[in-house]
Amino acid sequence: MDLAHLNRRGLVLVGCGRMGGALLQGWLARGLAPGAVHVIDPNAPAWVAERGVSVNGALPADPAVLVLAVKPQMMGDVLAGLGAASGALVVSVAAGVTLAAYGRAFPGAAVVRAMPNTPAAIGQGITAIVGNAQADAAALDLAQSLMEAVGRVVRLGDESQMDAVTAVSGSGPAYVFHLIETLAAAGAAEGLPADLALDLASATVAGAGALAMQEGGDPARLREAVTSPAGTTAAGLSQLMDPETGLGPLIARTVAAAAARGRELGQ
Template sequence: MSLADVGPLLLVGAGRMGSAMLEGWIARGLDPDLTFVIEPQPSDRLRELAETRGIHLNPDPAEGPAPDKMVLAVKPQVMDDVLARIAPFASPSTLVISIAAGRTLEGIARHFPTGTPIVRSIPNTPAAIGKGVTVAHANQAVDEDGRRVCTRLLESLGVVEWVDEEQLIDAATAVSGSGPAYAFYLAECLAEAGHAEGLPQDLAARLAAVTVAGAGALMLESGLPASKLRENVTSPNGTTAAALAVLMREEHGLGALMREAVAAAAARSRQLAT
């Protein structure tokens, strides 16, 4: 979907995630001449984009047009300092989109005029290669057109899902935001277990990584629920059934551990947002 009609746009922060968004936007037709990026430590790739595509890198915001859209891709711990310098250059109608973890709509809104449309979102790390999922929530000032534009911008990172209650962002953070680490740890543990059974360590690591990645791809492409795919691969009294009997123990199995882990992550997300 083309982004040719989106702009002027100001991207604040162009680290790995911000740069991934920027490259996705340019590939989808965002006008480089209406694209402004604030990044105090630009990468060589970002400098190249600025030189070859005409993106405005580290301009003086006071000398450019007020951005129609402002995307905040800075670390949450520096958000207040950054917004104190950047927010005054936005107009009251500027659509503000934050991808910073742990920053509430209220915390962002205090830097902008009353009624500013603001979207709080949480992507995950696969978004850096366009394979992520971003969960978003909008304040009441964001209209349907604003939601559509926000979806178009965030789709450069992968799938976009909306929630109607801001508190659900904490649960989404615990599932999809932190979720890649759970998958990585599963692959890590699976590799270690394979090595314990005699596989060379490097082979065990490759088998685990490809297995986890392939299972995820199959789940998405098949459209079947995870439970059905699990049943399909489990033969009665077979090797998979023997393993699942351990993993699915009621009190100490993977399900109980995952519920505890997600609850802990959600609780920490709520603490960071206060």
């Protein structure tokens, strides 16, 4: 992150909710000067101003970056209320809103769409980015450095991949949280105290995910390593891996529904 450049020209953050707030905390932790940040959000949390960040005040005439961190349903009103981006790099973390839509709002501007996910709140997110034709290598590098404040960043080859990214990693944490819910409920149904079942389910999902990241490669290999023939895991997997009623077809429908909704939001 080019701190000197950002500190000199300033950064405007529109929306300081869960994701915008996580990004702001990450930037400040990396050395961005509070006085260089200008937040637009009528409901900005108190800590933002307490850190010395300008909230709903006068904006710099020529900011280096404009970050849009509002919900896609609000984006139309937000874009209508903003002026021209001038020479600013525009970075959006809203699902569904296309590069073409931003191009109409900010003619000639370099625009980067980014799709982070909620583990960004603890610096463990993963973000996919893609830019428009005006976003050159320097613009993509700057966008990547900004998003790395909350976790890993991957670059897409084409914007058409963004709806699938949204459905897999953007919405994916909610699927995992629901898995924890259902696994804990099933444990309680088998006689475990509810709080113990939840602790076991949460730790199991977190640990298995960490192991998968550490080992890398095909997760089927890890699954097979813990599945003894005719054992308890195999019995459970016989239900999860049923070709008609199991987890595979269910997740396929889940991701397809989320991706389709992303495409609808982009219309």
